[in-house]
Amino acid sequence: MDVQYVQGDCIFTRTNKLTKQYPYLTQNINTDVIIVGGGITGAILGYYFSKNNIDTVILEKARIGHGSTSITTSLLQYELDSNYIDLKSYTTPHNIIKSYELGIKALDEIKKFIDKYGNNCNYKVVDSFLYTDKDKEKIEIIEEYKFRKEAGLKVELIDKSNNPFKFDIEAGLLSKGGGAQFDPYKFTQDLLNVGCDYGLRVYENTEAIDIKYEDNNVTIESIYGHKVRGKIVIVASGYNTELFTKRTLGTKTTTFNVATKPINNLEDIYKNVIIRDNEDPYNYLRTTSDNRIIIGGEDVTFSPHKFNKNLYTKNYNKLEKRLTKLFPNLNIDIEYKYCGAFASTKDNLGFIGKDPDNSKLWYCLGYGANGILFALLGGMMLSELYLGKTNIYMSLFKIDRFD
Numbered sequence: 001m002d003v004q005y006v007q008g009d010c011i012f013t014r015t016n017k018l019t020k021q022y023p024y025l026t027q028n029i030n031t032d033v034i035i036v037g038g039g040i041t042g043a044i045l046g047y048y049f050s051k052n053n054i055d056t057v058i059l060e061k062a063r064i065g066h067g068s069t070s071i072t073t074s075l076l077q078y079e080l081d082s083n084y085i086d087l088k089s090y091t092t093p094h095n096i097i098k099s100y101e102l103g104i105k106a107l108d109e110i111k112k113f114i115d116k117y118g119n120n121c122n123y124k125v126v127d128s129f130l131y132t133d134k135d136k137e138k139i140e141i142i143e144e145y146k147f148r149k150e151a152g153l154k155v156e157l158i159d160k161s162n163n164p165f166k167f168d169i170e171a172g173l174l175s176k177g178g179g180a181q182f183d184p185y186k187f188t189q190d191l192l193n194v195g196c197d198y199g200l201r202v203y204e205n206t207e208a209i210d211i212k213y214e215d216n217n218v219t220i221e222s223i224y225g226h227k228v229r230g231k232i233v234i235v236a237s238g239y240n241t242e243l244f245t246k247r248t249l250g251t252k253t254t255t256f257n258v259a260t261k262p263i264n265n266l267e268d269i270y271k272n273v274i275i276r277d278n279e280d281p282y283n284y285l286r287t288t289s290d291n292r293i294i295i296g297g298e299d300v301t302f303s304p305h306k307f308n309k310n311l312y313t314k315n316y317n318k319l320e321k322r323l324t325k326l327f328p329n330l331n332i333d334i335e336y337k338y339c340g341a342f343a344s345t346k347d348n349l350g351f352i353g354k355d356p357d358n359s360k361l362w363y364c365l366g367y368g369a370n371g372i373l374f375a376l377l378g379g380m381m382l383s384e385l386y387l388g389k390t391n392i393y394m395s396l397f398k399i400d401r402f403d
């Protein structure tokens, strides 16, 4: 039985019309780079490789952008899921700061893309806010503030005295303009449109079911028996990597989201900020261009093949309750409820680079809460690597760093 990675009424594929359908593969073809997975990560890779004049093919087993791309909340933040205090047992302060700087670079890259090709995906630069309403967690936020401030990042400390929001705060960390948000499905389609103008070939409904490595090539066989021969394959298949490796990459949970109907009296302050609390597991929220609020969190251990209706209903209800508590003056009417697999790593970073034992097998896996920004970095770094240039910071994302 197929593992179900996404469940429910996924907002981004429900609110968007299908803009373009790609063909399925009906013959054997040759290319230089084969990307397996047609979500936002595959689309980012396809864009960067084809822009660099590298012959590239994307294979997507179902429909473009209907995997976790259809439910990602798309909070684009330079900061990581955990704070410095939690991360320091797994990595160095230098690496944490470097990860923040790389996040800022990835945010700049998205802005450059939008500036060049137009804003067709409701992209918006917003503030990024991390907070706690618990007195005992105040110190953690203050430590994180000091850590970032010393590193030269632009952050403000918020407390009860200067709280601009209507909900309670003991301590908060505001990064003005430190984040962005967009519609991930539209952004994916946009990247593919531009990529195809550069020569990218995209095949939907084309599942990769077998892979063979030869001296100078790698061949992927599709479910209907057609073959794609390339020089390398890049795994952009999200949380589904079994075809390529036996490695356990990341710890999987199921994370839940609910999205409201458009809200008339939503105040501007909430339209310009993405918010995360400091709970474990944490809640995160954003608004959309049509004034909905999306809130997520309540993560539980991922159980393949198991749909626990009672548990899911309970978690959706918890999110709704949390929203009502945060915004008692708003009419909270939930329209979409959905959940999906999510993978995290000890140092909060994804996986980008070559397999340590196979130079033709490359990975771009945006694990962690910053999956989209990691995919952006993967697109930049891996296309450079293909052209012979190694980015020194790619080592942060090494596949075997936990071995």
Ligand SMILES: Cc1cc2nc3c(=O)[nH]c(=O)nc-3n(C[C@H](O)[C@H](O)[C@H](O)COP(=O)(O)OP(=O)(O)OC[C@H]3O[C@@H](n4cnc5c(N)ncnc54)[C@H](O)[C@@H]3O)c2cc1C
Binding pocket: 036, 037, 038, 039, 040, 041, 042, 059, 060, 061, 062, 063, 064, 065, 066, 067, 068, 069, 070, 071, 072, 073, 074, 075, 076, 206, 207, 208, 209, 236, 237, 238, 239, 240, 243, 255, 256, 257, 296, 339, 340, 341, 342, 365, 366, 367, 368, 369, 370, 371, 372, 373
């Ligand atoms: C609820 C939720 C909220 C999230 N919030 C955020 C957030 O706020 N910010 C952020 O940056 N990240 C967030 N993430 C993480 C983010 O969703 C992921 O990083 C990103 O969407 C992953 O995109 P992807 O293209 O790698 O995966 P997917 O969209 O899942 O794409 C992988 C594709 O590969 C295809 N595929 C798999 N196997 C094969 C095969 N054998 N042959 C061909 N195709 C195959 C699948 O069909 C799928 O379409 C969130 C994730 C979830 C679940």
